[in-house]
Amino acid sequence: TQLLEQSPQFLSIQEGENLTVYCNSSSVFSSLQWYRQEPGEGPVLLVTVVTGGEVKKLKRLTFQFGDARKDSSLHITAAQPGDTGLYLCAGERKTSYDKVIFGPGTSLSVIP
Amino acid sequence: GAVVSQHPSWVICKSGTSVKIECRSLDFQATTMFWYRQFPKQSLMLMATSNEGSKATYEQGVEKDKFLINHASLTLSTLTVTSAHPEDSSFYICSARDPSGHTGELFFGEGSRLTVL
Numbered sequence: 001t002q003l004l005e006q007s008p009q010f011l012s013i014q015e016g017e018n019l020t021v022y023c024n025s026s027s028v029f030s031s032l033q034w035y036r037q038e039p040g041e042g043p044v045l046l047v048t049v050v051t052g053g054e055v056k057k058l059k060r061l062t063f064q065f066g067d068a069r070k071d072s073s074l075h076i077t078a079a080q081p082g083d084t085g086l087y088l089c090a091g092e093r094k095t096s097y098d099k100v101i102f103g104p105g106t107s108l109s110v111i112p
Numbered sequence: 113g114a115v116v117s118q119h120p121s122w123v124i125c126k127s128g129t130s131v132k133i134e135c136r137s138l139d140f141q142a143t144t145m146f147w148y149r150q151f152p153k154q155s156l157m158l159m160a161t162s163n164e165g166s167k168a169t170y171e172q173g174v175e176k177d178k179f180l181i182n183h184a185s186l187t188l189s190t191l192t193v194t195s196a197h198p199e200d201s202s203f204y205i206c207s208a209r210d211p212s213g214h215t216g217e218l219f220f221g222e223g224s225r226l227t228v229l
Contacts, residue, residue, distance in 0.1 A: 033218070042116075042205050042220035043156070088155060090218075100146065100207075100218055105155040 004103035023089035118221035135206030141186035142208035
């Protein structure tokens with residue numbers, strides 16, 4: 001059972017277009033992170049959202065955490081080829097081991 | 113920021129041999145490290161949580177006798193793939209959280225690509 005779902009799974013767009021990636025769960029998370037990963041490398045943290053309804057902006061990237069802390073979205077404005085990569089959402093549930101569970105990922109390809 | 117380093121970055125081995133992957137936290141002490149496995153074009157699957165000075169906690173479906181984890185110090189965790197087979201070929205990634213960090217960010221190693229012939 002996948003705790004976190006992401007959509008779309010694959011996305012190919014032209015440079016300059018906007019896009020939104022969604023991360024959904026039936027579980028409540030104490031925090032949710034978005035990572036970007038390039039082939040052959042480890043994931044790199046983009047943002048952590050903690051408070052329900054929180055919105056964070058990172059240049060052309062806008063992240064939102066749902067009010068119920070079960071879902072999140074990542075919006076990219078005017079996508080560039082450098083945005084190409086695998087975008088992963090990850091939820092943290094406060095268990096005795098503070099595990100971070102990853103969603104299946106969204107593979108984004110921005111065509112020049 | 114905190115740095116987590118893995119070694120080797122890639123390894124090729126024959127079927128039946130064992131391979132050890134190291135994960136080090138370079139500028140902080142980590143009582144807990146996490147080991148993930150990633151197949152091509154797929155997400156990271158948590159294999160186990162490595163606890164310094166105690167036994168690792170394995171996720172359901174992960175064979176503890178197959179994937180031996182040792183967290184002997186506060187800066188080093190090792191994953192040994194025993195009697196490796198071609199289906200064990202994958203990208204293995206470790207991560208650790210800097211306990212002194214304000215955000216509790218999880219730092220990832222560069223990953224280790226294992227190919228079993």
